[in-house]
Amino acid sequence: MSDHYTMEQEEIFSKVMRAGRRTYFFDVRSTKAGDFYLTITESKKFTNDDGSYHYKKHKIYLYKEDFSEFKDNLEEMINYVIEEKGEEVISERHQKDYKKETDDVAATAEKASENGQPDTSNFTDIEFDDI
Secondary structure (H helix, E strand, C coil), X not given: CHHHXXXXXXXXXXXXXXXXXEEEEEEEEECCCCCEEEEEEEEEEEECXXXXXXXXXXXXXXXXXXXXXXXXXXXXXXHHHHXXXXXXXXXXXXXXXXXXXXXXXXHHHHHHHHHCCCCCCCXXXXXXXXX
């Protein structure tokens, strides 16, 4: 793994999606020949008994020749889950009052419009070097 990992080029285009303890990184990278491929990395935060934490990462490499079939399969699986179980999360561990980060931003904007002043307390400056 280390040989392939160290040979990876810098990201050409990247997106980050936070989802609770998990963070998903979508990165477009360049091959040696100058073509592009996609990596999808799941990073999951684990808390140790002493309060410290560590991350476990899993990475998928997706090449252009597989994009169409991958997208079709992903869409089929997502549609199946939604059709069978709906969009509401069913989980013993899931919090009923869970809101995605985007909901918090919308609520902050709504609160700011109520009192006439922006409330920036929920905003975070993100440096990509820190990720």
